[in-house]
């Protein structure tokens with residue numbers, strides 16, 4: 001089995017490749033579960049492109065989840081809790097500002113890996129009136145297979161704890177409706193999050209979401225985008241051969 005840190009480094013570098021146009025400068029962050037107690041998350045101020053071991057910090061779940069349940073009044077209290085939540089509190093690095101949503105998603109959704117990026121194509125849609133149409137409808141079979149029957153759509157919130165709290169509500173509502181975690185979370189006026197159990201799955205969901213956004217934008221140029229009917233979406237998502245294909249995609253490292 002691959003070492004989580006190695007796998008996370010490889011995935012984060014792949015998401016940070018300039019040619020992909022998923023992030024620039026210090027944008028985006030990633031995380032991976034280490035065990036029941038702790039997870040790795042990108043450290044603040046590090047670029048995803050070419051990131052190395054020093055770009056990740058190990059954080060304990062318990063204090064982060066407690067902060068979500070009982071949010072402190074001030075930003076400085078939040079910062080103090082986050083710093084103390086590091087597995088090694090003496091570590092000089094700070095976890096990403098988005099560490100609270102990483103802790104929340106790894107815990108609530110039961111996934112092992114999270115990749116958050118700001119792809120240009122995704123944000124062209126998420127910074128428009130079409131965000132909900134794009135998130136809640138599906139347009140072609142492979143979008144359903146990789147990104148799920150719908151995306152969870154999160155309204156704009158201030159990055160950090162406020163965003164994590166709004167996202168928790170939306171993730172819970174999605175799980176009540178579908179009986180499983182979302183594969184793709186779309187953030188209005190912000191970006192996207194892929195959730196999965198392997199680095200390969202995160203890369204493939206991200207790539208397919210970006211392709212879907214490009215198709216949606218192109219369809220808007222040529223007319224009104226059409227959608228797959230809901231019963232067809234459910235049929236595609238539950239087809240045994242598509243489930244088999246999804247398992248192969250997730251296990252395969254070919255695009256990572």
Ligand SMILES: [Zn+2]
Nearest residue numbers: 028116190191
């Ligand atoms: Zn972001």
